[in-house]
Amino acid sequence: MSQQEPAASDAALEREVAGMIVEALNLEISADEIKAEEALYGDDGLGLDSIDILEVALVVSKRYGFQLKADSEDNFRIFSSLRSLAGHIAAKRTK
Amino acid sequence: MSSLPLLPPAPAGHVLALHAGRAISQDEFLAQVLALAAALPAGRPLLNLCNDRYHFALGLFAAIAHGNLSLLPNSTAPENIAALHAAHPDLLCLSDQQEPPFGLPTLRITAPEIATATPAMPQIPPEQVVACVFTSGSTGQPQPHIKTFGRLFACAQAEARRIWATTGGPCAVLGTVPFQHMYGLESTVLLPIFGGGILCGERPFFPADVASALADLPAPRFLVTTPFHLRNLLDAEIALPPLAALLSATAPLATELATRAEAQLGAPLLEIYGSTETGQIATRRTTAGPDWALFEGLSLEQEGDYTWADGAFLEQRQQLGDVLELLDESRFRLIGRHADMINIAGKRSSLAYLNHILCKLPGVRDAAFCLPDESEAGRLAAFVVAPGLSAAAINSALRPYLDPLFLPRPLVFLDSLPRNATGKIPAAELQALIEQHLKPQESRRSAPGLSSPPRGAQHDR
Structure with missing residues (x-):
């Protein structure tokens, strides 16, 4: 469903998810400062850690109606960037 | 003292671990341990950075069998590992990843399927120093804490006696906690192996991963977690398979959270108390009240503000880092933390x-x-x-x-x-x-039984 939506709505979802991350983690930046391609997790970019990821995953599950599952090799691959996370949400969301 | 078997006696065919969907018998685990031990270089200290709990356990027990010391760093931050390497230039890393961690000399750990007859059980002197666990210390210099085989073995058995009394017997043990630190090491690796339970190789991350990892385990199931992971799991409101009990540690657990966990998961929640210095020494059921029950054979002694633990698996008495109020010979309350x-x-x-x-x-x-x-x-x-x-x-x-x-x-x-x-x-x-x-x-919740000043106060420059 959402996968075929036009780029404008992808961008809108990315902004929505960025806002959700900022709010869930009390980040001291504005959502606009999270760039779509920048890393969310790890030493670069936003620099989220494992407990941040769990907090974000909880909010994602509530808002979009699905539970995140770890990739067998890399728990955090869908958190590699805002775009990757938003794309995952678009593909899996039930609400 | 006479030597101890590397693994306690178990009935024939005893399943010691579940790993990557496969049940692994104690005999097969031992065969894998001995194969790995034969590949270890004599005398070199090992830095076991395996991500998979089963691989970690293989590395730890192979090291014990071969007489290598396992170093358990307080942090895997790059500068900390570099300092550890500088202090132990002959250090060998054990890893289950493709790339050697931090570019260190590395031995890759795998768990090859081994069909075998019953191998001879290595006998380990209880006084053999098998692990060095580091705490961060106060001056940037990590502090080493030496662990002998006899102490880790006896402490894990004491924990098993206490916990299996609540669960009704040995359990399959799943943990969400890192096993390179004492709590995870004791409760997710040593408890199942020395206590006759089943070690689970997975370290599930998201709540849905916890649910599916639990579903892959036979009952009775025991979940080892922390207040943070527990709240996240409960908030996800997903169905979990029946649990025999849960364990929490490392931070004060709000009674409200404990009550909610027991209601939502239908199982008793135990908290365990310990430190890197002493190992685990006491438990309580949080919903039953604030009192902690010491493990059998241990005693506490108060000297001024400080409390010392002695007896049972402690070779010598150890000072505790917290302020305790002793209620009687085997019970205490946690009053506050010594700072830090x-x-x-x-x-x-x-x-x-x-x-x-x-x-x-x-x-x-x-x-x-x-x-x-x-x-x-x-x-x-x-x-x-x-x-x-x-x-x-x-x-x-x-x-x-x-x-x-x-x-x-x-x-x-x-x-x-x-x-x-x-x-x-x-x-x-x-x-x-x-x-x-x-x-x-953010919302505030009060800490249970702790009316201490904010953590961070009174820091000496």
Whole structure:
């Protein structure tokens, strides 16, 4: 469903998810400062850690109606960037 | 003292572990351990960085069987590993990853299927030093704590006796906590192996992963977690298979959270108390009241503000890091903490160490970490005097030294810190800073039975 939506709505979802991350983690930046391609997790970019990821995953599950599952090799691959996370949400969301 | 078997006697065919969907018997585990032990170079200390709990256990037991010391660092931040390597130039890393971690000399751990007859059980002298567990210390120099085989074995058996009494017998043990730290090591690796339970190789991350990993285990199931992971799991409101019990540690658990966990999961929640120095020594059922019950054979003694533990598996008496009130020979209450220890989601550091690292960054004139919300084991914050530096610059300068869980958020920039004549930040002053700069952001919950000053106060410069 959402996968075929036009780029404008992808961008809108990315902004929505960025806002959700900022709010869930009390980040001291504005959502606009999270760039779509920048890393969310790890030493670069936003620099989220494992407990941040769990907090974000909880909010994602509530808002979009699905539970995140770890990739067998890399728990955090869908958190590699805002775009990757938003794309995952678009593909899996039930609400 | 006479020697101990590497693994306690078990009935024929005893399943010791579940790994990657396969049941592994004690005999097969032993065969894999002995095969790996034969590949270990004599005398070299090992840094076991395996991500998979089963691989970690293979490495640990092979090291014990072959007489190699396992080093368990307090942090895997790059500078910390570099310092460990400098202190132990012949260190060999054990890893289950493709790339050698930190570019260290590495032996890759796999778990080859081995069909075998019953191998001979190695006999281990109880006084053999098998592990060196580091705590962060206060001056940037990690403090080593030596663990003998006899002590780890006896402590895990004492824990097993206590926990299996609640669960009705040995369980399959699943953990969400890192096993390179004492809590995870004792409760997710040594408890099942020395206590006749089943070790589970997985370390599930998201709540849905916890649910599916539990579903793959036979009953009775035992879940080892932390207040942070537990709250996240409960908030996800997903169905879990029946549990025999849950275990929490590393931070005070709010009674409200314990009550909710027991209601939602239909199983008793035990809290375990211990330290890197002593190992685990007591449990309580949080919903039954504030009293802790010491493991059998241990005793506590009060000297001024300090409490010492002795007996059972402790070769000599050990000072505890917390303020305890002794109720009788086997029960106590936890009154407060001696300052300094910080535990987040199963990883441990100390305020003194964190402050030391932050204060020595170029451009930082003064700084103090604090833990504004003790009961949630929430994120650390820091007050910092660093004209011209940004929060991003400070955080990236901290990263080589600290596990990301300990990075401060927020970093509050001030013109100066309210230190008194002796250079300490009084508790009231720190609390005022927290109220002023940190409190409005999130909901507050009170810590159970702890009315201590905010963590971070009274830091000596």
